[in-house]
Amino acid sequence: xxxxxxxxxxxxxxxxxxxxxxxxxxxxxxxxxxxxxxxxxxxxxxxxxxxxxxxxxxxxxxxxxxxxxxxxxxxxxxxxxxxxxxxxxxxxxxxxxxxxxxxxxxxxxxxxxxxxxxxxxxxxxxxxxxxxxxxxxxxxxxxxxxxxxxxxxxxxxxxxxxxxxxxxxxxxxxxxxxxxxxxxxxxxxxxxxxxxxxxxxxxxxxxxxxxxxxxxxxxxxxxxxxxxxxxxxxxxxxxxxxxxxxxxxxxxxxxxxxxxxxxxxxxxxxxxxxxxxxxxxxxxxxxxxxxxxxxxxxxx
Amino acid sequence: xxxxxxxxxxxxxxxxxxxxxxxxxxxxxxxxxxxxxxxxxxxxxxxxxxxxxxxxxxxxxxxxxxxxxxxxxxxxxxxxxxxxxxxxxxxxxxxxxxxxxxxxxxxxxxxxxxxxxxxxxxxxxxxxxxxxxxxxxxxxxxxxxxxxxxxxxxxxxxxxxxxxxxxxxxxxxxxxxxxxxxxxxxxxxxxxxxxxxxxxxxxxxxxxxxxxxxxxxxxxxxxxxxxxxxxxxxxxxxxxxxxxxxxxxxxxxxxxxxxxxxxxxxxxxxxxxxxxxxxxxxxxxxxxxxxxx
Numbered sequence: 001x002x003x004x005x006x007x008x009x010x011x012x013x014x015x016x017x018x019x020x021x022x023x024x025x026x027x028x029x030x031x032x033x034x035x036x037x038x039x040x041x042x043x044x045x046x047x048x049x050x051x052x053x054x055x056x057x058x059x060x061x062x063x064x065x066x067x068x069x070x071x072x073x074x075x076x077x078x079x080x081x082x083x084x085x086x087x088x089x090x091x092x093x094x095x096x097x098x099x100x101x102x103x104x105x106x107x108x109x110x111x112x113x114x115x116x117x118x119x120x121x122x123x124x125x126x127x128x129x130x131x132x133x134x135x136x137x138x139x140x141x142x143x144x145x146x147x148x149x150x151x152x153x154x155x156x157x158x159x160x161x162x163x164x165x166x167x168x169x170x171x172x173x174x175x176x177x178x179x180x181x182x183x184x185x186x187x188x189x190x191x192x193x194x195x196x197x198x199x200x201x202x203x204x205x206x207x208x209x210x211x212x213x214x215x216x217x218x219x220x221x222x223x224x225x226x227x228x229x230x231x232x233x234x235x236x237x238x239x240x241x242x243x244x245x246x247x248x249x250x251x252x253x254x255x256x257x258x259x260x261x262x263x264x265x266x267x268x269x270x271x272x273x274x275x276x277x278x279x280x281x282x283x284x285x286x287x288x289x290x291x292x293x294x295x296x297x298x299x300x
Numbered sequence: 301x302x303x304x305x306x307x308x309x310x311x312x313x314x315x316x317x318x319x320x321x322x323x324x325x326x327x328x329x330x331x332x333x334x335x336x337x338x339x340x341x342x343x344x345x346x347x348x349x350x351x352x353x354x355x356x357x358x359x360x361x362x363x364x365x366x367x368x369x370x371x372x373x374x375x376x377x378x379x380x381x382x383x384x385x386x387x388x389x390x391x392x393x394x395x396x397x398x399x400x401x402x403x404x405x406x407x408x409x410x411x412x413x414x415x416x417x418x419x420x421x422x423x424x425x426x427x428x429x430x431x432x433x434x435x436x437x438x439x440x441x442x443x444x445x446x447x448x449x450x451x452x453x454x455x456x457x458x459x460x461x462x463x464x465x466x467x468x469x470x471x472x473x474x475x476x477x478x479x480x481x482x483x484x485x486x487x488x489x490x491x492x493x494x495x496x497x498x499x500x501x502x503x504x505x506x507x508x509x510x511x512x513x514x515x516x517x518x519x520x521x522x523x524x525x526x527x528x529x530x531x532x533x534x535x536x537x538x539x540x541x542x543x544x545x546x547x548x549x550x551x552x553x554x555x556x557x558x559x560x561x562x563x564x565x566x567x568x569x570x571x572x573x574x575x576x577x578x579x580x581x582x583x584x585x586x587x588x589x590x591x592x593x
Binding site: 011013014015016017018019020021022024025028029030031032033035036038039051053055098101102104105106108109110114115117118119120121122123124125126127128129130131132133134135136137138139141143144145174177178227228231232234235236237238241242245253256257260261266269270273276277280284 | 334
């Protein structure tokens with residue numbers, strides 16, 4: 001690095017350029033998280049039932065939080081958390097099943113169609129999520145085109161939009177699979193084609209080359225794409241509200257929004273947000289550890 | 301193994317995959333196309349086709365997007381929020397990216413880490429946190445448009461920084477250092493050398509902010525102050541199950557058209573600028589930048 005680059009860290013210009021953004025993130029991202037804790041560990045007005053946040057950690061009161069925690073560990077909320085986990089895992093598996101072949105094909109075999117396919121893959125990003133759910137709602141209504149096509153199948157006519165877990169998982173897959181494909185595509189695209197040629201030259205069939213070279217090399221991308229899609233799914237409540245709207249398929253997000261907006265019990269909502277954030281933090285930490293380990297393996 | 305066997309093996313796999321990929325693309329786009337089609341339905345149903353008309357866009361005296369005050373208002377709110385988000389998030393984010401890549405210090409490292417958090421935090425958590433701090437702490441703010449704007453900008457900043465920073469890294473420090481060696485101050489070097497080179501990325505960042513804001517549902521919904529501050533996604537959420545007319549599809553279609561127009565316009569500008577700067581693969585690189593890699 002040159003003499004100038006070493007001198008530049010002290011330049012007030014860089015600090016001045018970064019300062020507004022840093023102030024913004026502090027004021028509207030960091031402090032709000034503290035406010036969640038302040039509300040969760042604060043008091044509730046006995047008459048109005050509104051939250052009285054406690055900003056001083058010395059006076060934090062954990063009774064309400066531990067009540068919520070008890071309900072999550074062993075009470076009525078346990079089902080909701082387990083259900084959320086099950087839906088998210090199923091939806092991520094669905095994303096893998098659909099997204100991997102697509103990303104693999106576009107990165108390896110698309111030839112002159114590559115740019116077109118890439119553009120078509122990015123296109124769903126530019127369609128509002130709610131519009132895509134609206135589209136499926138219309139198709140799955142009793143007189144909708146897909147619902148009528150499905151009613152040809154044997155079995156009873158299902159009310160697809162009233163508390164069907166399969167519809168919710170389907171909606172999650174449909175909604176999030178574009179976000180899964182792109183990071184995976186970026187990883188697959190970076191795999192050196194010469195490694196595959198080497199595998200073939202050494203006698204591997206194309207199947208073997210895939211299972212023993214491509215798949216292991218794309219493992220990190222697969223994990224990253226799964227994490228990137230799973231995290232927003234955990235906080236998703238609108239897919240459920242739009243395609244099911246039934247307590248039978250309720251997820252954690254529905255509970256949080258319910259406590260915050262409909263029944264205005266912000267303290268319970270804030271406690272749930274904290275519990276959710278800690279759970280996600282554990283998942284993220286596990287992910288970062290695995291990334292770290294993989295990087296060490298590469299550099300060793 | 302013979303060369304022919306290798307070749308046929310290589311040709312067999314893609315045929316199924318090609319079919320699968322085609323099916324995926326149809327599956328991902330056709331439902332949306334059908335939703336667009338039904339915005340032109342002449343009847344009141346969003347699922348049964350009754351003939352073509354522009355009734356739900358314009359001619360219906362009460363229910364069309366043009367004549368229904370609540371739909372028009374949602375459209376206006378969405379567009380105003382998106383434009384304001386661009387105006388705030390793009391300059392602040394560009395400054396952040398420029399500053400943080402050069403200012404190597406502990407606060408800068410912390411800021412870099414914090415900036416990544418919105419990517420891995422569910423929107424619900426961020427929205428809830430903002431909702432709680434505005435209703436319980438920040439007495440200088442109210443729920444409504446300002447709060448929604450704050451939420452949109454907070455989310456978009458990360459995208460701006462990612463796009464601009466990756467472009468900064470690919471530009472490298474050489475040109476800027478050359479300018480400094482020739483006597484430019486650091487401010488002049490940024491203004492005359494770095495910013496012009498960054499322009500395609502700034503456009504990409506701006507259009508990403510637009511898309512993030514237009515598409516956002518959770519923050520807009522949690523921080524709205526009632527029906528007056530409903531955005532298009534919030535309106536769709538509230539009306540889908542309530543037997544709304546195809547005007548809802550028309551509303552969604554108008555927003556889609558706005559996004560597509562912004563995307564295509566910016567893509568064309570970016571490709572042109574990249575070509576002028578001597579990029580041989582301008583099209584694909586612009587696409588990648590627009591997908592925030």
